[in-house]
Amino acid sequence: MGTLTALMNLSREALQADQTALNVTSSNVANQNTVGYTRQVVSWQTTDVVTLTGTTEGVAATVASQRDRVLEMRVQQQTQVQAQSGAVAVALGQVQNTFGISSLSTSAGTTALGLAIDSFFGTFAALEGSASDTAMRQSVLASANTLVGTFNSAAGQIAQVSAGLDAQVSGSVGRINALTATIAALNLQITAGSAGQDAGGLEDQRQTAIAALSQFVGLDQISTDHNGIALTTSNGSMLVSGGQSFALTTTGVGGVTHLVSGADGADITSGLTGGSLGGMLEARDQVLPKYAHVLDQLAYGIGTQVNQQSALGVDGYGAAGQAVFSLSAGVGGAAAAIGLVMIDPLRVAAGAMGEGSAGSGNALALADLASAHMVQGQTAAGFYAAFLGQVGSDAAGATTNSTAQQAILTQLTMQRNALSGVSLDEEAAKLTQYQRSYEAAAKIFAIVNTLLASAINLGVQTSVN
Amino acid sequence: MLQHEDGLAGLLDETIAALAGGDGERLEGLQVRVAAIAPGFESGQVRADTLAKRDVLEALLRGSRLNLDLLRRLQGGEARDRWER
Numbered sequence: 001m002g003t004l005t006a007l008m009n010l011s012r013e014a015l016q017a018d019q020t021a022l023n024v025t026s027s028n029v030a031n032q033n034t035v036g037y038t039r040q041v042v043s044w045q046t047t048d049v050v051t052l053t054g055t056t057e058g059v060a061a062t063v064a065s066q067r068d069r070v071l072e073m074r075v076q077q078q079t080q081v082q083a084q085s086g087a088v089a090v091a092l093g094q095v096q097n098t099f100g101i102s103s104l105s106t107s108a109g110t111t112a113l114g115l116a117i118d119s120f121f122g123t124f125a126a127l128e129g130s131a132s133d134t135a136m137r138q139s140v141l142a143s144a145n146t147l148v149g150t151f152n153s154a155a156g157q158i159a160q161v162s163a164g165l166d167a168q169v170s171g172s173v174g175r176i177n178a179l180t181a182t183i184a185a186l187n188l189q190i191t192a193g194s195a196g197q198d199a200g201g202l203e204d205q206r207q208t209a210i211a212a213l214s215q216f217v218g219l220d221q222i223s224t225d226h227n228g229i230a231l232t233t234s235n236g237s238m239l240v241s242g243g244q245s246f247a248l249t250t251t252g253v254g255g256v257t258h259l260v261s262g263a264d265g266a267d268i269t270s271g272l273t274g275g276s277l278g279g280m281l282e283a284r285d286q287v288l289p290k291y292a293h294v295l296d297q298l299a300y301g302i303g304t305q306v307n308q309q310s311a312l313g314v315d316g317y318g319a320a321g322q323a324v325f326s327l328s329a330g331v332g333g334a335a336a337a338i339g340l341v342m343i344d345p346l347r348v349a350a351g352a353m354g355e356g357s358a359g360s361g362n363a364l365a366l367a368d369l370a371s372a373h374m375v376q377g378q379t380a381a382g383f384y385a386a387f388l389g390q391v392g393s394d395a396a397g398a399t400t401n402s403t404a405q406q407a408i409l410t411q412l413t414m415q416r417n418a419l420s421g422v423s424l425d426e427e428a429a430k431l432t433q434y435q436r437s438y439e440a441a442a443k444i445f446a447i448v449n450t451l452l453a454s455a456i457n458l459g460v461q462t463s464v465n
Numbered sequence: 466m467l468q469h470e471d472g473l474a475g476l477l478d479e480t481i482a483a484l485a486g487g488d489g490e491r492l493e494g495l496q497v498r499v500a501a502i503a504p505g506f507e508s509g510q511v512r513a514d515t516l517a518k519r520d521v522l523e524a525l526l527r528g529s530r531l532n533l534d535l536l537r538r539l540q541g542g543e544a545r546d547r548w549e550r
Contacts (some may be wrong), residue, residue, distance in 0.1 A: 070535070070539060071535075071536075071539070074532075074535065396513060396517060399517070400517040400520050400521055401524075403481075403517075403521045404520070404521045404524035404525055404528075405524075407481055407484070407485040407521060407524075407525045407528075408485075408524065408525055408528035408529075408532075410485040410486070411484065411485045411486075411487065411525070411528065411529060411532060412528075412532060414485070414486060414487055415487070415532060415536060418487075431533070431536055431537060433487060433489050434487055434489075434529070434532075434533055434536065435533060436489035436492075436493075437483070437484055437487050437488065437489040437492050437529075438484070438526070438529045438530065438533060440489060440492035440493045440495070440496045441480055441483070441484040441492050441522070441525075441526055441529070442526055443496050444476070444480050444492070444495055444496050444499045444522075445480075445519075445522050445523060445526055447496075447499050447500060447503055448473065448476075448477065448499060448519055448522070449519065449523075450503075451473065451503060451506045452511055452515070452516065452519055
């Protein structure tokens with residue numbers, strides 16, 4: 001049920017974002033001629049309001065042009081949302097593969113780390129019955145070595161996914177800078193009137209470049225005098241102002257690439273959203289560190305508990321038990337740092353204090369750690385299972401969100417293309433067709449929703465009016 | 466149950482594709498097909514991917530509603546009258 005809840009929450013969040021974006025657009029359109037109205041996100045200055053020529057043809061042409069701009073803006077906004085959700089989905093898919101889970105299975109016991117944890121504690125249980133068996137002692141160390149290797153590998157793979165995203169972030173900057181330079185150059189030509197050149201064609205080129213830029217990064221667009229355009233990132237850093245572009249630069253902070261504004265030298269990494277860059281930063285800086293921390297908690301929890309219990313026992317030489325694992329000083333980086341320090345099978349502290357070197361009481365205590373609440377109030381297996389469930393849920397939710405955003409973008413693009421350059425009568429016919437599609441699909445949804453709500457006892461059904 | 470769910474998942478895929486493409490005729494055909502499998506659909510476990518498809522359709526429907534509202538506003542006489550004033 002956790003997966004379903006996460007999916008539904010994700011969808012609702014996406015819808016709310018979509019609703020907000022469209023409300024802004026609708027408000028802008030409704031207040032097209034309102035003196036003093038300040039538009040949000042995209043601000044059209046008073047100079048950009050439709051200029052009446054006094055002739056029917058001129059008006060019609062201007063209206064069509066204005067209509068295109070609104071739809072174009074919606075497509076751009078949706079492109080940015082879709083590109084971000086797509087980048088997050090790809091990154092989470094890679095993490096999911098790292099832990100060996102699929103969209104249909106998040107069973108901890110079948111993953112490499114889940115098996116390694118079970119096997120490690122299982123060998124202590126086996127040792128309890130034959131503490132003097134050197135081969136049994138060796139199997140404890142072998143399973144400990146496997147556990148260490150699996151932790152190291154998982155941490156390394158998360159780091160690799162993060163490094164891959166980091167490289168993509170750096171690569172995106174060059175593309176973004178090339179596009180902003182192009183847009184600035186076109187701005188210059190358009191605002192200068194460019195004698196002998198087709199201004200409409202130049203605007204088309206600029207629009208194409210802005211659409212390409214939307215794939216990379218979330219944008220706010222401001223119309224300026226003489227049909228110029230200023231562009232900022234979603235967090236307000238200037239990218240293009242008239243004929244000037246402000247190239248983003250990169251700098252290394254804590255081993256990762258940060259983005260620096262070309263306009264004022266500020267680090268703009270944390271507030272960047274939208275586009276593939278927004279998605280990559282979200283995955284790199286928010287999602288992956290969260291997963292790495294959970295893995296560190298697990299490694300540190302198992303390592304410290306096992307070392308402490310080992311110290312309470314007696315080894316095969318009759319000496320006090322030693323640490324099995326080497327650990328980092330704290331939780332941070334524990335999964336990557338955990339190592340096996342015990343190499344002599346006779347050093348395994350199977351005996352309890354007072355039992356002597358042939359005892360097995362401590363082996364039983366070590367085996368019992370499998371059911372102890374050693375990590376955040378949960379057993380190691382339970383904590384790991386919850387983590388895998390979260391990864392699976394996140395990945396499924398991201399995929400669902402990405403698919404939905406792509407479908408919405410496809411529809412918007414189709415509608416924009418269909419409405420561009422046709423007469424008002426044809427537009428009315430197209431609208432009727434869209435309405436018909438919508439109504440049929442809404443009925444299908446209502447039926448499906450009823451079937452599924454009944455099947456899984458959702459209780460409250462969702463409706464689409 | 467499994468066959469029914471496979472069928473439903475397939476119909477959801479088709480519905481999503483048709484709605485994204487604005488294919489009203491195909492959607493009306495799908496509506497008939499979905500209605501036809503409804504009576505035989507039994508309660509029980511539903512796969513996560515089927516629920517995900519349902520969520521995608523729901524999101525797309527809401528996006529469609531918003532797009533339609535925008536298109537109507539742009540196409541509508543109210544805006545044109547104001548601009549032509």
